Amino acid sequence: MRARTTRFLAATAIAAGACLLLTGTASAVPAANGVPEVLAAAGSDTIFNVTAPIFANANSGTWNTDPDNYVNVPPVLTGTTTFTVPADPFNAAVTYNATTNVPPDGSSAGKAALKASADAGNGLIDLARSSSPRATSDPSTFEYYGFAKDGVTWASSATGSGAGLSLTITQLRSIYNGTITNWNQVGGGNAAIKLYLPQVGSGTLSFFTGTVLGFDPATISGLTINRFQENDATSIPAANQATAIVPFSVAQWVAQGNSVSPNKRAGFTVNKLTGAGSDGAPVTGSAGAYVPAFADTFLGARTVFYVLDNRTVSYGQAKRAVGFDPTDHAATASPLCGGKLAATLTQYGFKPLVANANGITCVKS
Ligand SMILES: [Ca+2]
Numbered sequence: 321m322r323a324r325t326t327r328f329l330a331a332t333a334i335a336a337g338a339c340l341l342l343t344g345t346a347s348a349v350p351a352a353n354g355v356p357e358v359l360a361a362a363g364s365d366t367i368f369n370v371t372a373p374i375f376a377n378a379n380s381g382t383w384n385t386d387p388d389n390y391v392n393v394p395p396v397l398t399g400t401t402t403f404t405v406p407a408d409p410f411n412a413a414v415t416y417n418a419t420t421n422v423p424p425d426g427s428s429a430g431k432a433a434l435k436a437s438a439d440a441g442n443g444l445i446d447l448a449r450s451s452s453p454r455a456t457s458d459p460s461t462f463e464y465y466g467f468a469k470d471g472v473t474w475a476s477s478a479t480g481s482g483a484g485l486s487l488t489i490t491q492l493r494s495i496y497n498g499t500i501t502n503w504n505q506v507g508g509g510n511a512a513i514k515l516y517l518p519q520v521g522s523g524t525l526s527f528f529t530g531t532v533l534g535f536d537p538a539t540i541s542g543l544t545i546n547r548f549q550e551n552d553a554t555s556i557p558a559a560n561q562a563t564a565i566v567p568f569s570v571a572q573w574v575a576q577g578n579s580v581s582p583n584k585r586a587g588f589t590v591n592k593l594t595g596a597g598s599d600g601a602p603v604t605g606s607a608g609a610y611v612p613a614f615a616d617t618f619l620g621a622r623t624v625f626y627v628l629d630n631r632t633v634s635y636g637q638a639k640r641a642v643g644f645d646p647t648d649h650a651a652t653a654s655p656l657c658g659g660k661l662a663a664t665l666t667q668y669g670f671k672p673l674v675a676n677a678n679g680i681t682c683v684k685s
């Protein structure tokens with residue numbers, strides 16, 4: 321896998337002779353600066369896929385006259401696959417692989433890479449994809465731009481022992497604390513429940529354990545916790561899929577069902593979780609036209625973010641694609657924060673945020 325560089329290279333050649341013609345846009349976020357920067361995002365799996373069209377808009381939208389190249393680093397590489405973040409005036413090219421230089425996998429790793437880039441002044445990672453909010457350990461220079469809501473609920477195989485069930489929040493917690501151990505105790509088939517949680521460092525993991533469950537099952541002695549790559553049911557061994565219970569991002573499930581993200585559902589469905597502020601189905605519609613259907617009051621609803629560090633060398637240029645400034649309104653903010661990408665967000669299974677009085681659809685924190 322290689323980052324798309326054609327536009328960047330062509331634009332670099334143009335900029336070399338004509339950067340004075342790059343007069344910027346009407347945006348009140350930082351103006352185009354004519355410098356051909358590479359803006360690389362890393363971290364969360366949950367918003368990896370939706371970042372592709374957001375960055376495509378920044379790379380080829382008519383609003384952006386700057387010769388920048390927004391690059392979306394995948395959270396996981398396998399086999400001999402590599403991914404190169406091209407060089408720019410501030411940093412040499414860096415190639416990630418599956419073994420010796422793995423990309424940041426998950427929100428925490430993405431934010432650690434952002435901080436490391438800011439500390440080093442090299443601008444390797446300019447944006448962190450995050451499905452978890454600000455942590456007390458974050459540097460004060462981090463800026464969170466929340467741009468949509470995702471839902472996290474439980475999922476099971478549509479052909480397994482927990483197929484099609486509805487669980488109460490109490491039942492879900494009793495399953496993950498080891499009180500309920502068999503699917504037949506909640507109306508399913510007679511089979512031991514295999515507990516799965518996402519990989520350590522996942523924002524979905526920290527949200528599911530910290531907010532939905534209210535405890536971390538990994539701290540309970542005697543429980544067997546299996547790990548899988550978040551939002552990827554194919555990473556669960558086939559022999560365990562029929563009896564597994566997993567947390568799953570509604571957005572990722574919808575995007576995979578709408579064929580805008582690779583389908584890694586392996587026949588798993590996201591299911592009803594009642595008693596948690598949204599008793600209905602988390603998703604409605606049919607294949608190709610699924611939409612998220614959880615209420616904003618759902619305990620499993622969470623905001624997703626792009627995180628910037630205002631110390632990084634390309635901070636202002638990163639903000640042009642995903643942020644806004646206090647004086648902005650819908651027409652002057654980034655397209656994402658001016659509400660112009662709402663249809664894209666929905667297609668990828670996210671609920672756009674409600675616009676404020678100025679039409680801004682992002683929340684800064
Ligand atoms: Ca630039």
Ligand SMILES: [Ca+2]
Binds near residue numbers: 358360408410411444
């Ligand atoms: Ca950079």
